[in-house]
Amino acid sequence: MKGEKLKKLKVRISNFKFKDMLQFKNMPLRRDRAIEQAEDRDIVTSFPINNNAKLLHPETQRMVVHKIIERPEAGARTLILRTADGSPAAWFRAGQYVSLKLKIGESCVTRPYSISSSPKLTKEGKVCITVKRTIGGFVSDHLIYNVKEGDRMLISGPEGFFYHDRLRDSRNVVAVAGGSGITPFLSMAYAIRDTIEDFNLTILFGSRTEDSILFRNELDMIQNETDKVKVIHVLSDEDRAGYEHGFITADLIKQYAPEGDYSLFICGPEGLYRFMEEETRKLGLPARRVRREITGAPKNVECLPGYPSEAAGRTFDVKIIQGPHTYDIKASSSESVLCSIERAGIMAPSKCRSGECGWCRSKLLSGSVFIPEQNESRRHMDRETDHIHPCISFPLSDLVLEVPRGDFQL
Amino acid sequence: MAKEYDVVVIGAGNAGLMAALNLQRAGKSTLIVEQHNLPGGCASSYVRGRFEIDPSLHELAGVGSMENPGSIRKMFRELDLPIKWVDVNDCFRVIGKFSDGSPMDVTIPSGRAEMIDAMEKYVPGTRKKMEKLFRLFDEVSEGLEFFSRTDKYDLKYAIKHFGNMLVVGAHSSKIVFKAMRLPQRCIDILSTYWSYLGVDLGHLSFLHYAMMVRSYLDEGAHIPTFTSHELSVALEDKFRELGGDIWFNCRADSIIFEGDKVVGVKTPYGDIACKYVMANVNDDIVYGKMVPKEHVTSRIRRLSNARKHKYSARMFTVHLGLDVTREELGINDYSIFMVGTADSEKEYSNMMKGFESNEFAILVCYNVVNPKASPEGTCLCSITTFGSPVDWNGLKPEDYAEYKTRCAEKLMSIVKERAGIDLFGHVEEIAIATPWTFARYLGTPEGCVYGHATSDWDDIISRTLQMNKDYPIKGVRPIGAGGPRGDGYSSAYQCGEMMAQIAIKELDGEAAV
Structure with a gap:
């Protein structure tokens, strides 16, 4: 069979078969010659593309607290962070967040905060975040009561997908903001004013009272400078002339939404997302027209449907394996595994703390955890193979968990 | 310690x-x-959102069927790794222009006999030549296996058994296709896979290309389910x-x-x-x-x-989670190559000049072969092109998002014009991967994914x-x-x-x- 094949198949390139064969035989020689003719200088290992990618997506940015603006009316403060070396901060898309990496006491914790400033300020090395005090908030207390101007702080590069994308979102955006949920929209409004972004933004902004409105002056100013941004204040605890009163309902959204196609962007506290679920349904928008900012882990996980009640109120032994190290720690059923890791002073990576970014992806070697359905966004195969996101995983038993390396070195 | x-x-x-x-x-x-x-x-x-996106894989070669496993399926089997492989069935559809400028819309099924039949349909009178080409592919395959087994090979034995392979071994795909006297249109169709190796046929070793084409045709292409x-x-x-x-x-x-x-x-x-x-x-x-x-x-x-040229062509991919089914969009092919010209040398040189002159795009719709690729009522697509680093070298971080969006828009327009598939207005999720993206996550020089060209x-x-x-x-x-x-x-x-x-x-x- 093979002989028959060979007889029929006679491939010719040049006139002399052996010339081609010789050429084949001499391929290594040809290669040697090409290499010998090249210059003997150092191998290039720095490339513009890689350097640019690092500028846009730095692993960490070393910042100092440049200035603090107190906002007592809203129980909040704005931290103006500036790069420690004065270089530009990473450019971001208005609406993105940075993850703060903090050492508080013995703990190494992260927290995501939406950037509230214009992307333009990154040129001056500046990035602003606004922190609202929450009752019993371990990190917000620290940021509000302990942090002072001149302190150094480590933050991530810009993260998240809560920004306007013209191939995805409508040119008209209706934003629903609750309390400090205004921050990403303030950044978007600045970006529109600074002609960095180009879309129409109608913000329905829920506050308790007129006096407690966050960024009142800033929002007024932007509205005067561009007609692409409109802000409607909705007061829940006060009925005043010139303001909407009550909650941000489907009817209210319809009243202010532009004719035809629009995208609905939602950002606020846990309660707002729950309330908006039903209101969004009433609006009948397609899924691609509704975007929610990350929500964080739910507060009272033990009350969620599907939570096995026998695990509630318990403390478990957790073995953490991290590179060559192992740690034995305690973990409470009411806290995410990530919180327990941080409490124990172990440096572990995380960013969104909502299950979305997957930065904390870890291998569960034994034991079981509860993962709230609303936060489940693991890869399919990770779900099948016990890879978990500790930021939204709650222990139901003793655990052995392998976590990636974290870095909190200032 | x-x-x-x-x-x-x-x-x-x-x-x-x-x-x-x-x-x-x-x-x-x-x-x-x-x-x-x-x-x-x-x-x-x-x-x-509700989509899980593969950043790179279109088709995996060398998997083969359950009964006739290829080297990759064997490798995973031997390691006792149960992968849920999905057969991609057809090889490709290519829409664009033949080298002579006339319109081209060709669908190539997988399987050797099926491919030869299809080629005969598109370019009548090529059956014998294609059969001969496949015999050469086989000889190349056997020859290469022989060479991979031995450090010092017996030249006489090689000449006797793999003489044709030795003849073509030092030459480019272009030279060998010409020497086989294949009609240009036939070469144009056979060229389609060149982009998977990132080098045009004039500079692509025939042995390398032959191995890839043979594998895709004989063993089919596969993807994992998840x-x-x-x-x-x-x-x-x-x-x-x-x-x-x-x-x-x-x-x-x-x-x-x-x-x-x-x-x-x-x-x-x-x-x-x-x-x-x-x-x-x-x-x-x-x-x-x-x-x-x-x-x-x-x-x-x-x-x-x-x-x-250091590193092989850079990749640019738009990943789209769409809120309609592939049927509603009229997508029937797993992968559609949209080429500016089937002349790979011309196409490669256009790509290297930058995005403005790049007319090449591959549309992949995963749901065509894998219903589990995305939730019911949706589909998942990607559009890929290759390009030169020049566009990405001098770009400023603040111009990056707008530039990549503009590039994505162009690719979506190519898909709309050439294949008549309108993806605009259905985008629920979009992720655009550029050389910067690959540089960020992989750290490869210039964000290349193919190593050295x-x-x-x-x-x-x-x-x-x-x-x-x-x-x-x-x-x-x-x-x-x-x-x-x-x-x-x-x-x-x-x-x-x-x-x-x-x-x-x-x-x-x-x-x-």
Whole structure:
């Protein structure tokens, strides 16, 4: 069979078969010659593309607290962070967040905060975040009561997908903001004013009272400078002339939404997302027209449907394996595994703390955890193979968990 | 004191994972250190809303059928890794222009006989020539297997059995296709896969191309059901199960020597002692950064500098989660190549000039072959093109989002105009991967994914023959897309396996001494 094949198949390139064969035989020689003719200088290992990618997506940015603006009316403060070396901060898309990496006491914790400033300020090395005090908030207390101007702080590069994308979102955006949920929209409004972004933004902004409105002056100013941004204040605890009163309902959204196609962007506290679920349904928008900012882990996980009640109120032994190290720690059923890791002073990576970014992806070697359905966004195969996101995983038993390396070195 | 390992594998890409698993299985205590928090490198996935997106894999060669497994299916089987493979069925549809400028819309099924039939339909009178071409493919395949088994080959035996392969062996695909007297239109159709190797037919070794086309036609193409993360996580977990250690977010910056002997690797956890290092890292980084200068020979430096075009074409991909079904969009083909021209040399040169002149796009709709690719009522598509680094070198970070969006818009417009498929207005999720993206996550030079571009003097055959000359430092083996096997998933897996076998031999040899 093979002989028959060979007889029929006679491939010719040049006139002399052996010339081609010789050429084949001499391929290594040809290669040697090409290499010998090249210059003997150092191998290039720095490339513009890689350097640019690092500028846009730095692993960490070393910042100092440049200035603090107190906002007592809203129980909040704005931290103006500036790069420690004065270089530009990473450019971001208005609406993105940075993850703060903090050492508080013995703990190494992260927290995501939406950037509230214009992307333009990154040129001056500046990035602003606004922190609202929450009752019993371990990190917000620290940021509000302990942090002072001149302190150094480590933050991530810009993260998240809560920004306007013209191939995805409508040119008209209706934003629903609750309390400090205004921050990403303030950044978007600045970006529109600074002609960095180009879309129409109608913000329905829920506050308790007129006096407690966050960024009142800033929002007024932007509205005067561009007609692409409109802000409607909705007061829940006060009925005043010139303001909407009550909650941000489907009817209210319809009243202010532009004719035809629009995208609905939602950002606020846990309660707002729950309330908006039903209101969004009433609006009948397609899924691609509704975007929610990350929500964080739910507060009272033990009350969620599907939570096995026998695990509630318990403390478990957790073995953490991290590179060559192992740690034995305690973990409470009411806290995410990530919180327990941080409490124990172990440096572990995380960013969104909502299950979305997957930065904390870890291998569960034994034991079981509860993962709230609303936060489940693991890869399919990770779900099948016990890879978990500790930021939204709650222990139901003793655990052995392998976590990636974290870095909190200032 | 940290554990001492036989081997440290730097980088958990396809080659790294495969090498590590083979080493650990052979009883060599192995540690993988990976800079990212995921295994797989390009072979991965990410979640956006209700979509899980594969960042790179279109089709995997060498899987074959259950009954007739190819090398990759065998490799995973042997490692006892149950992968849920999906058969891609058809090879491709290509829409564009033939070299002579006339319109082209051709669909090529997988399977040799089916392909020859289809070719006869599109270019009548080619049946005999195509059969001959396939016989040449077979001879090349047998010949290459023969060469891969022996270091010093018997030339007389080779001439007798693989004479035709020796005749064509040094030539480009273009020259051989011409010598086979294939009509230009037939060559145009056969050219379609060139972009998967990132080099035009004038500079693409015939042997290399023949192996790929033969594999796709005979064995078909496959994808895993749950993205290429399925492959990587299977390898990751099996490696752990066998006792291997894998550390994520852990970039190793340099290899430690004592005299001319490898003794360890520097990691953020401290120095880790080992006897042997396999680096799933481009060799320019291995020799330019990781290995101390005094160990880097003149030939290593010259080889790097001889590679003028350096790295293979850069990738640009738009991933789209769409809120309609593929049927509603009228997508019936898994992969549609939209080419400016079927003349690969012209097309390649247009691409290299920059995005403005680039008319090339591949549309892949995963749901065509895999109903599980996305939730009911939706579909998942990607549009890929290749390009030059010039567009991405001088771009400022603040212009990046707008530029990549504009490029994505152009690709979506190409799909709309050429294939009549309108994706605008259905985008629920979008992710755009550029050379910056690959540079960010993989750290490869210039964000390349194909390693060093192959060229006439630097094709995979010559690389394989000169492997020991290219990697002369004992105890350090660069593996992966830049390696002797070239780019692509299957090549990377094969490279990892092959290099692990070499490492095992070298380690055992050392122990015997």
